[in-house]
Amino acid sequence: MSAITYINLPATFLEDNLWVYPLGVLNMVAYTKSLGHQAHFLDLAPLGNYCSTREELEQEIRKVVSEIDTEWIGVSAVTPQYDLLKMIPEFTTRKLIAGGVHPSLYPDEVMLMGYSAVVSGAGEGSIEQILSSRVNRHSPVHFLGRLGIIPIDDLPFPDRTLVQHYRGPAPVMAGRGCPFRCTFCAQVAGKYVMRSPERVAEELAQIDSKDVIFYDDTLTASPSWLTRLHDCIKAAGINKCFRCSTRADKITDRVAETLASMGFQEVCIGVESGSQKILDALNKRTTPAQNADAIRILKRHGLSVKAFIMVGSPGESDETMGETYDWITENQPDKIGLYIFRPLPGCDIYEHPERYDIKFEKYDFSGMFYGGHREEMEAHVSTSALSRNAITTWYRTFLTTFST
Numbered sequence: 001m002s003a004i005t006y007i008n009l010p011a012t013f014l015e016d017n018l019w020v021y022p023l024g025v026l027n028m029v030a031y032t033k034s035l036g037h038q039a040h041f042l043d044l045a046p047l048g049n050y051c052s053t054r055e056e057l058e059q060e061i062r063k064v065v066s067e068i069d070t071e072w073i074g075v076s077a078v079t080p081q082y083d084l085l086k087m088i089p090e091f092t093t094r095k096l097i098a099g100g101v102h103p104s105l106y107p108d109e110v111m112l113m114g115y116s117a118v119v120s121g122a123g124e125g126s127i128e129q130i131l132s133s134r135v136n137r138h139s140p141v142h143f144l145g146r147l148g149i150i151p152i153d154d155l156p157f158p159d160r161t162l163v164q165h166y167r168g169p170a171p172v173m174a175g176r177g178c179p180f181r182c183t184f185c186a187q188v189a190g191k192y193v194m195r196s197p198e199r200v201a202e203e204l205a206q207i208d209s210k211d212v213i214f215y216d217d218t219l220t221a222s223p224s225w226l227t228r229l230h231d232c233i234k235a236a237g238i239n240k241c242f243r244c245s246t247r248a249d250k251i252t253d254r255v256a257e258t259l260a261s262m263g264f265q266e267v268c269i270g271v272e273s274g275s276q277k278i279l280d281a282l283n284k285r286t287t288p289a290q291n292a293d294a295i296r297i298l299k300r301h302g303l304s305v306k307a308f309i310m311v312g313s314p315g316e317s318d319e320t321m322g323e324t325y326d327w328i329t330e331n332q333p334d335k336i337g338l339y340i341f342r343p344l345p346g347c348d349i350y351e352h353p354e355r356y357d358i359k360f361e362k363y364d365f366s367g368m369f370y371g372g373h374r375e376e377m378e379a380h381v382s383t384s385a386l387s388r389n390a391i392t393t394w395y396r397t398f399l400t401t402f403s404t
Contacts, residue, residue, distance in 0.1 A: 001036050001037045001038065002037050002038070002071055002072060002131040002132070003037065003038035003039075003040070003070040003071055003072065004032060004037065004038070004039055004040070004070055004071070004072035004073065004074055004097075004131065005039075005040040005041070005042050005068050005070045005072070005073050005074070006025050006028055006029050006032075006039065006040070006041050006042070006073075006074040006075075006076075007025075007042050007044060007065070007073060007074065007075050007076075007088070008022040008025045008041070008042070008043045008044055008045050008076070009044055009045070009075065009076070009077055009081050009084045009085070010044050010045050010046075010047050010048030010051075010057065010061075010081075010084065011045065011048060011078075011080070011081065012048050012057070012080075012081075012084075013080040013081075013373065014048070014373075015373055016049065016167070016168075017045040017046065017047075017048035017049045018045060018046060018049055018165055018166050018167055019166065019167055019168035020166065020168040020169065020171050020213065021045075021160075021163040021166045021170075021171065022043075022045070022076075022163075023158055023171045023172075023173060023215065024076060024100070024123075025041065025074075025076055026041070026158035026159050026160065026162060026163065027123075027124070027155070027158045028074065028076075028099075028123050028124070028127065029041050029158070029159050029162065030156040030157060030158050030159045031123075031124045031127065031155060031156055032127055032131075033156075033159075034156045035127070035128050035131075037131055038070070040070060041159070041162040041163075042064065042065075042068065043162075043163065044060075044061060044064065046165065047060050047061065058087065061084070061087065061088075061091065062087075062090075062091045065088060065091040065092050066091050066092055068092060068094060070094065071094065071095060072094065072095050072096075072097060072130075072131065073088070073092060073094045073095070073096050073097070074096075074097045074098075074099065074123075075088050075096065075097065075098050075099070075100075075115075076098075076099050076100035076123075077098065077100045077101075077102050077103065078100060078101045078102055079101065079102045079105075079344060079345055079365050080365070081102070082102060082365040083365075085098065085102065085103070085110070085113070086113050089113050089114030089115060089137070090114075095116040095117075095135070095136060095137070096114065096115045096116050096117075096137070097115065097116065097117045097118070097119065097127075097130055098110045098113075098115040098117070098118045098119070099118070099119040099123045099145070101186065101346070102345070103115075103118045103119065103120070104119070104120040104121060104346075105120075105186065105345045105346045106345070107120055107142040108142070111140035111141075111142065112140075114137050115137070115140055116135045116136050116137050116140055116141070117130045117133070117135050117140060117141050117142075117143055118140065118141075118142050118143070119143045119144075119145045120142065120143070120144055120145060121144055121145035121146060122145040122146065122176070123145050124145065124150055124155060125144070125145035125146040125150065126143040126144065126145040126146075127145075129143060130143060152175070152176065152193050152194075152195050153195055153196050153199045157203050157206065160207065160208075168211075168213070169209065169211035169212055169213040169241075169243065170207045170208075170209035170211065170212050170213070171212075171213050171214075171215050172200070172203060172204065172207070172212055172213070172214055172215065173195075173214070173215050173216060174194060174195055174200050174214055174216050174219060174229070175192065175193055175194035175195055175216055176191075176192070176193055177191055177192035177193060178192055178217040178218060179192045179218065179221055180217075180218065180247070180285070181283060182270075182282055182283050182284055182347075183281070183282050183283045183314075183347060183348040183349050183356075184282055184310075184313070184341070184343060184344070184347050184348075184349055185217075185344075185347055186344050186345060186346025186347045186350075187346070194221075194222070194225060197225060197228040197229035197231075197232045198232050200229060200232070201229065201232035201233050201235075201236050201238065202236075204233065204236075204238050204240065205236050205238055207240075209240075210240055210241055211240070211241050211243075212240050212241070212242050212243075213242070213243045213244070214242065214243070214244040214245070216244065216245065217245060217246075217270075218245070218246050218247050218250060219244040219245065219246050220244070220246040220247075220250045220251065220255050220259070221246075221247075221250055223250075223252070223254065223255055223258075226255065226258055226259075227258055229262070230258050230261060230262050233262055233263075234261075234262075238263075239263065240263055241263055241264075241265045242259075242262060242263050242264040242265065243264065243265060243266040243267070243268070244259075244264065244267060244268070245267075245268040245269075245270065245308075246267060246268070246269065246270075247269070247270055247284075247286060248269050248270075248271070248286050248290040248291040248293070248294035249285070249286050249290050249294075251267075251269070251293075251294040251297055251298060252297065253297055253300075253301070256297050256298050256300070256301040256303060257301055259298075259301070259303060260301045260302055260303055264303060265303070265304060266303065266304040266305070266306060266334075266335075267298050267303050267304070267305055267306070268305075268306040268307075268308060268337065269291060269294055269295070269298075269305060269306070269307055269308065269333075270284070270308050271291045271307040271308060271309055271327075271333075272284060272308065272309065272310050272313070273288075273309070273310065273313060273320065273323075273324050273327075274288050274291075274320075274323045274324035274325070274326060274327025274328065275288070275319075275320035275323040275324060276288060277315055277320055278313045278314075278315060278316065278320050278324075281313060281314045281315045281356060281357075282313060282314075283348075288323075288327055291307070291327070291331070292327070292330070292331045295307070295331050295332075295333055296331075299334075304334045304335070305333045305334050305335070306333060306334065306335035306336070306337055307328070307331075307333035307335070307336055307337065308337040308339070309324065309328065309336055309337065309338050309339070309398070310339050310340070310341040311324070311338070311339075311340055311341065311391060311394050311395050311398060312340050312341040312342075312379050312381050312383075312386070312391040312394075312395070313341045313358075314349060314356035314357050314358040314383065315356070315357040315358075315383060315384075315385075316341075316383045316385065316386055316391065317383065317385035317386060318385065318386070318390075318394075321386075321394045324398075325397075325398065325401075328398075328402055336398075336402045338374065338395070338398055338399060338402070339377075340377050340378070340379050340380075340391065340392070340395050341381060342360070342379075342380050342381060343358070343360060343381070350362070357383050357384050357385075358381050358382070358383055359381065359382050359383070360380055360381040360382075361380070364380070374399060375399070377392075377395065378392045379391035379392045379395065
C-alpha cells in the first residue's frame with residue numbers, strides 16, 4: 001500500500017481562508033483510506049490568513065512541504081491558485097499528483113511544472129491506478145478521473161475530524177456536476193449525478209455543526225428529489241440551519257415551502273443581471289421577471305434571499321448596467337453577492353471569445369478573485385460599449401449603493 005499527503009492550498013483570493021473547509025480534499029482523504037492506503041491531510045489554508053506578505057507565505061509553504069515524507073503528495077487547485085500550484089514542485093522531490101479544476105483544464109501544462117500525474121475530473125476515478133503505478137516526474141501521465149465507474153452513494157463521507165478552526169457553515173455536496181450549460185461556467189465535473197436523499201441525510205446526521213451549506217449549483221433541480229430529502233431529514237430528526245444555491249426557474253411555492261420546512265434559512269439565486277440581453281448572452285435561460293418572482297416566493301415563505309450579480313458580462317453597456325441597477329432597487333434581495341465578470345478557463349466565453357462581445361487577455365491568471373477582497377476588484381474585460389475602467393466604475397457604484 002502507498003502513502004500520500006493531500007495538501008489544501010491557501011486561497012489568497014478570499015478574505016478569510018478559514019471560513020469553509022475544503023470538502024473535495026477531505027473526500028479524497030476518506031476515499032483513499034477506504035482503498036487501504038495511508039492518507040494524510042496537510043491544511044495550508046491558515047497560512048493565507050496569518051502570513052502578512054507573499055514572501056512570508058512562500059517561505060512557510062516551502063518549509064512545511066519540504067518536510068513531507070510520504071511517497072506521494074496530492075495537490076488540488078483552482079485557477080486563482082495557479083502560482084502556488086506551480087511552486088509546489090520546487091519545494092519537494094516527492095512524487096506529485098495534481099487535481100482540481102485548473103489541472104483538469106490544463107493537464108499538459110501542469111505536467112510540465114514537475115507533477116508526476118495529473119487528474120482531469122473526479123480524483124476518486126483514478127487515484128487507485130495512480131498510486132499503484134510507476135509514474136515519476138520524468139514520465140508524467142495524464143489520468144481521466146471518471147466517477148461513473150464508482151456508484152456515487154458508495155463513496156465514503158469526507159473526514160471532517162481533520163479540520164479545525166473553521167468559522168463558517170459545514171459544507172455538503174448532494175451531487176456532482178450541473179444539468180445546465182451557462183456560457184460563463186466551466187464544466188469539469190462530468191455527468192450530472194445526485195446522491196440518494198437517504199445517503200445525504202445520513203451524512204447530515206453525522207455533522208456536528210448547526211449550520212450547513214449545500215455546495216451544489218442547483219440543489220432544487222429536481223423537486224421530487226428535494227421532497228424525498230425533506231422526508232429523510234424529518235424522519236431522522238435532523239434540526240439544522242441550511243443554506244443553498246439554485247436557479248430562479250427552479251423555485252415554486254411548493255419548493256419554497258419544502259425548503260422552509262426542512263430548516264433552510266437562506267437561498268442564493270444566480271440572478272447575474274437585470275438585463276435580458278445579458279442573460280441571453282450567458283445562456284441562463286431565465287428572465288428578469290422569473291428572478292423577481294423567485295425572490296417574492298422565497299420571501300413569502302420566510303426565506304432570506306441572496307442574489308448573485310455580475311457586472312461586465314459580454315455585451316454589457318450603460319443601458320444594461322442601468323437595467324441591473326433598477327432590478328436590484330425594485331426587487332430588494334436581502335443580500336447581494338456582487339462580482340466583476342471574468343471568464344474562467346473552460347467556459348465557452350473563455351474558449352470562444354470571438355462569439356461574444358467581450359475582450360480579455362487569455363492565460364492571464366493574476367488577480368482572479370472568486371470572492372473576497374471586494375474593494376480591490378478591477379475589471380479585466382471590456383465590451384464594445386464599456387472599457388475596463390468604465391466597468392470598474394459601475395462595479396464600485398453597485399458596491400457602495402447596495403449592501404453586499
